[in-house]
Amino acid sequence: MAGTDQLSAVFSALADPTRRGILAELATRDATVTELTAPLSISMPAVSRHLKVLERAELISRSRSGKWRASRLEAAPLREAAVWIERYRRFWDSSLSRLDAHLAAVQAAARATDRMAGDPKELA
Amino acid sequence: MAGTDQLSAVFSALADPTRRGILAELATRDATVTELTAPLSISMPAVSRHLKVLERAELISRSRSGKWRASRLEAAPLREAAVWIERYRRFWDSSLSRLDAHLAAVQAAARATDRMAGDPKELA
DNA sequence: AATACGTTTAACACATTGGTTAAGTGAAGG
DNA sequence: CCTTCACTTAACCAATGTGTTAAACGTATT
Structure with missing residues (x-):
């Protein structure tokens, strides 16, 4: 299981x-x-x-x-399952917080790019 | 899976x-x-x-x-998972439709007892 | 009492899962 | 180059999941 x-x-x-x-x-x-x-x-x-x-x-x-x-x-x-999933709603429900999701995505991408292309020490 | x-x-x-x-x-x-x-x-x-x-x-x-x-x-x-689960919300979220759930339960019990050899009280 | 019915348990087969270690792949970097 | 680094794949193992059929169990029926 x-x-x-x-x-x-x-x-x-x-x-x-x-x-x-x-x-x-x-x-x-x-x-x-x-x-x-x-x-x-x-x-x-x-x-x-x-x-x-x-x-x-x-x-x-x-x-x-x-x-x-x-x-x-x-x-x-099922309520608890729903609660768990709901925490991710902003990631799919753009009408509720399009800006949130967008900002999160941009920032995450920036961090990822920094880590992947930039100083290797950041990876540790 | x-x-x-x-x-x-x-x-x-x-x-x-x-x-x-x-x-x-x-x-x-x-x-x-x-x-x-x-x-x-x-x-x-x-x-x-x-x-x-x-x-x-x-x-x-x-x-x-x-x-x-x-x-x-x-x-x-996750949206589709949430949609699936949401169909059961009324079964746990009594504040939203307590009456709905109650009626459903009563009717289900009635049908079940009918099917179950006519002893009227076992499921109620 | 004997049988039928509803359901579960047992025993089996087979696929999948989740972990491991070791080897393979391919890009980075001295 | 040649090695190191990030990651994946391969081979293996123990445990679990899903199905089957046959047997067991307890209640209903006649």
């Missing part, structure tokens, strides 16, 4: 399109493993393990009722 | 704390491989491969200048 921290677990869980599909499904309704498996072209054990990954990332919770296990979306960890 | 689509590549790249650290560094300035390696406790080849992962996800671009290769943050793919 790369890291063992929460954020890594969440991003890792989101890295699989099947799991993103499951989350999308759960956004509309709680669902059993069988229901989640139906539209997919993989076996139920495979889905079961995807659910375990999502559960470990705390993106879903599961309840038992007789022989059925319902999965429910738990979106809280 | 789970999937070969762009989103999977991006989330997969973000799943590693070392790579997130590299992106954070590049958010402040372009940097060479050596500079990026310095604060880390891994070898330069390891960093080089992390950069390749980031490059494949198009989260960075790289330029050559003599024997130096500078990496630059390219945040555009």
Whole structure:
């Protein structure tokens, strides 16, 4: 999973399109493993393990009722993922702070050029 | 990487704390491989491969200048990741649409209990 | 009681990942 | 030149991820 921290677990869980599909499904309704498996072209054990990954990332919770296990979306960890990504918004959202991004880019480029073309000691 | 689509590549790249650290560094300035390696406790080849992962996800671009290769943050793919996650905002951000989420939850529970053999209370 | 159903676990195969060290490439510089 | 420097590639290893099928488990059904 790369890291063992929460954020890594969440991003890792989101890295699989099947799991993103499951989350999308759960956004509309709680669902059993069988229901989640139906539209997919993989076996139920495979889905079961995807659910375990999502559960470990705390993106879903599961309840038992007789022989059925319902999965429910738990979106809280997505908030932290969103917070992490939002810190980079100014780098893509030029309408919000075009000047910021431009200045940052220019300054970064200048520093990089200095380091790369200029005094080698700056590299240390 | 789970999937070969762009989103999977991006989330997969973000799943590693070392790579997130590299992106954070590049958010402040372009940097060479050596500079990026310095604060880390891994070898330069390891960093080089992390950069390749980031490059494949198009989260960075790289330029050559003599024997130096500078990496630059390219945040555009983060926008799509943010867009994907934002679709779930209402599930965690109760202040924005508490009613929406509540209604969705109630309806989902109702549908789920209907499907689940008619015992009305297990999911509620 | 016996069977069917929903789900998980086990055992296996195979690809990918993330790290290492050592060797290769190509530009810089004495 | 010939070496040094920045970086990449190759070869290898251990661990993890994703899928499979078959077996196990517990509840429902008849």
